[in-house]
Each structure stands twice: as structure tokens, then as C-alpha cells.
Amino acid sequence: MDAGRALTFGGLAADLLAAPPLLGGTRLVCVDGPAGSGKTTFAGRLVAALGDAAELVHMDDLYAGWTLTGAVARLEAGVLRPLAAGRPGAYSRFDWTAGRFDDVPVPVRPAPVLVVEGCGSSPRRLDPWTTLRVWVEAPAPLRLERGLARDGTAMAPHWHRWLATEAAEFAREDTRRRAHLRVDGAPVTPLTSGRFAPLDDTCR
Template sequence: MTSVAALADAVRAAEPRLGSVRLVCVEGPAGSGKTTLANLLGAELDGTVLHLDDLYDGWAGLDGVFERLDEQVLTPLGLGRRGSYQRYDWELARFADWREVPVPAFLVVEGCGSAPRALDGRAVLVVWVEAPVDVRLGRGLARDGETMRENWLRWLDLEAAHFAREGTRERADVVVDGRTALQP
């Protein structure tokens, strides 16, 4: 089992690759445990955690999310400037308010699509979190409700195609089993 402390130590030991920022991507399929790991790692690093759920353009928003993240957050941070992104409001089904991202020492970005090939060379650590599809779907429906089943099933297809195209799991630095409790 990989400990959060060990991951944080590896991040601290790495040289920044995004200007002065040490970027960590917590990647993997929906419902695998990415958010839990990212929040634990962000707390351990006293860093900023950015959730791609805030940048997707709704349930069909996997394609295009990285371009938005790169343009609005990563490129400015790499240049030593604050980033900002327009947060997606899931209840209103549209982009809403803008959020600032000051230049942090550590930035943890989590979500499906956080580590495409276009990011290669800028992250100090890419963590792939995985769990069986029945576990992931169960977690998602427990959180979002049974009425979201069709959205979840479409998303699972979208992410599978994305991960196959990007070779994401194979390019990750670390693979974590999201079924197990992550140790601080």
C-alpha cells in the first residue's frame, strides 16, 4: 500500500516543473477514490487542490477539460502568475463564478483527464487510482442518486475511450488501489 506521506515526500524531493510549482495529477476513472487521495495529499503538502469537477462542461465535458485547465490555470502558474478558472455549477448546468488560483508551491489536480499526454514533463508525480467498475458505479450512484445512472454509464464510456487514447494508466508514476483505505 502506498502511503500519502511517502507520496508527499516524493513530491517535496522533486524539482518544480511548472515554473516554481510542483504539480501532482491524481488521475483515474470516476468513483475510484481520486478525490479522497487528492484531499489527503493536498493536506499533507499544505498545497492547493483543484478538482476537475469544477472545470468539466457537465456530463459531456471530459473532452476539452484539459485545454481549459491548461489555458486558465497551468500556463499562468508556469509563468509565475495566478491562474483563474470559471467554475461549473452542476445544479444550474452552466459555468458560473470565477475562482482564483494563487501561485502555490504544490498544486494537486484531481479528476478524469488531469494527466493527458499534453501534460507530459510538467507534473512531478502522476498517480493513477483504480477500482473495479461495480465499486466505482456504486460509489457514484450513492453520491449522485439512482436518477444519474444513465449519465454515469455514458461517462464511464467517455473516460474509457479517453484513457485508452491517452495511455494514461501506463504513463502514471504510481498506481493506487482505490478500494483500500489510504494511509496518511
């Protein structure tokens, strides 16, 4: 891949479907990066390009509130290990209003591609199963602005604590350097127009 060359979500989807699956019959895509960078938008566009070939899981549904602790373990136990064995997976979604996990599990079928998006979605422990690691980034002031616009200014203390939490996770896992593809999530148009610009040529 040429650095700076604009790519399409359709092209990336085709490349993924042509790649060998590492998670049973599923190709695992982990879309990681700091909060407010554009991960959800990127993942949504990729899943739309994949159509029925993809399932999508949000790490926000696996966090037990404003903490990363236990989220990957829940993803691995409920979703990834069953898919690796060729079985459907499931997880309980965290209800941020009620402050607890729902009783009714969300099913995850063994689709050709599973896209998992969210902070901390691509730790080293998942590398043997992962086909593509994507890092989405944007300037910190823009990310904070996006987050508070979505969640409200009353959430500012939580957001500031979260920024420190995620920074420690990314440093521990060396997340940015390990990504196969790094994407600039600052411009809105490239992510919503069906095209995106990679930051460099790290996509294998």
C-alpha cells in the same frame, strides 16, 4: 519503490517537495483514474499532508457537464500557463445545477504543489509540466455503486455514458501505463488512514 509496500501521504508529500518543479515554481501532480475509484479521497489526503504548500483543483469543476471536451484546455489556459509564468491562475467553476460556469473565477496561487484530480487530468500534452502522475483504480461494480450512492440512481444513464467516455480517453492517452504511481482505491481504510498501498513499482 518496492511493489506492494505501504506508503504514507506524509512521505509522498516530502518526496514531492524535494523534487524539482516543472511548472514554473510549482510541482504538478495529476490524480487520474475512472470515476468512483477514490481519486478525490486520495487527492484530499495528499493535500492535507502538504498543508499550505498545496493548491487543489477538481476536474469536476472544469467539465461542461457530462463531457470531457474542453476541460483540459480550460485548465491549461486559466491555471497551468499562468503558473508556468510564475503568475496566479484562475478558473470558472461549472455549476452542475444551473448548467453553466460561474461568473466569479476561483483563484489558484502559485503554490509549491498543485494537485489536479479527476478523470482526464493527465493527458500527454501536460507531461512536460507534470512531476507526478497517479492512477487510482477500483473494480467497476464498486465504482458504479459509489457513484450512484453519491449522485442518486436517477443519474444511472449519465454514469453509464460517462464510463464509456472515460474508457475511450484512458485508451487514447494510455493513462494507466503512463502513471508513475498506481494506487488501489477499493479499500476505504488505506486511503483514509494516512497510508495507501501502491499496485506496483511505477513511481519514479
